[in-house]
Amino acid sequence: MTHKNSILIIAGVVLLVASLAFAAHDQLAGGLFRIGTKSNSNVPESVIYDNLFRTVVELKKRSVSGEIDTNKSLAHSTFIQSYGDLTDADYRILEDTAIAYVKEVSLIDEQAKAMIDQTRQKFANGIVPRNSPVPPELIKLQNERNAMALTYRDRLRDALGAERFVEVEKFIVEKWGGKIKQVRLSDVKLEEVQ
Numbered sequence: 001m002t003h004k005n006s007i008l009i010i011a012g013v014v015l016l017v018a019s020l021a022f023a024a025h026d027q028l029a030g031g032l033f034r035i036g037t038k039s040n041s042n043v044p045e046s047v048i049y050d051n052l053f054r055t056v057v058e059l060k061k062r063s064v065s066g067e068i069d070t071n072k073s074l075a076h077s078t079f080i081q082s083y084g085d086l087t088d089a090d091y092r093i094l095e096d097t098a099i100a101y102v103k104e105v106s107l108i109d110e111q112a113k114a115m116i117d118q119t120r121q122k123f124a125n126g127i128v129p130r131n132s133p134v135p136p137e138l139i140k141l142q143n144e145r146n147a148m149a150l151t152y153r154d155r156l157r158d159a160l161g162a163e164r165f166v167e168v169e170k171f172i173v174e175k176w177g178g179k180i181k182q183v184r185l186s187d188v189k190l191e192e193v194q
Helices: 003-024 045-065 070-083 088-120 136-160 162-179
Strands: 031-035 180-184
Touching (some): 045 070, 045 088, 045 136, 045 162, 045 180, 088 136, 088 162
Antiparallel strands (some): 031 180
């Protein structure tokens, strides 16, 4: 299995875990989140911070691996830094926090993937019927994942200092999080996930 295929499978699993957990939550009823152009103040902070941390880590990985031109990756990270009015020190703290978060949350994602694979094996062709209940263990893992995003948000606050964090959080919640919008799972085309 190639590295690209592994990444696609992991991305699909993360999307599936998120969609199953969100489906179980009354407020989100079957939706998931993606970056869009309209502001949405109803996006949970755990989703905002998860998205930001993962984006920062992905940019770092791509620049280090040579998968994308270092100058383009630098431009992306510089974009986040300038868009958020972050100093070099702020961005290093954000990057370090993001790397630690992704490393730790990957363990939960692996557990969720195993649970999803196990559940899918119970059904013909591995397709879980649409109205099947979400396993309580999977909901528990999603809750742990959400809590972990908020824990790392708090670590970011501690590392930046309370006063500086207030300024940085405006960027994170209003500008970054404001671009995340909820979409119905049924509106997501399969080729978007692959």
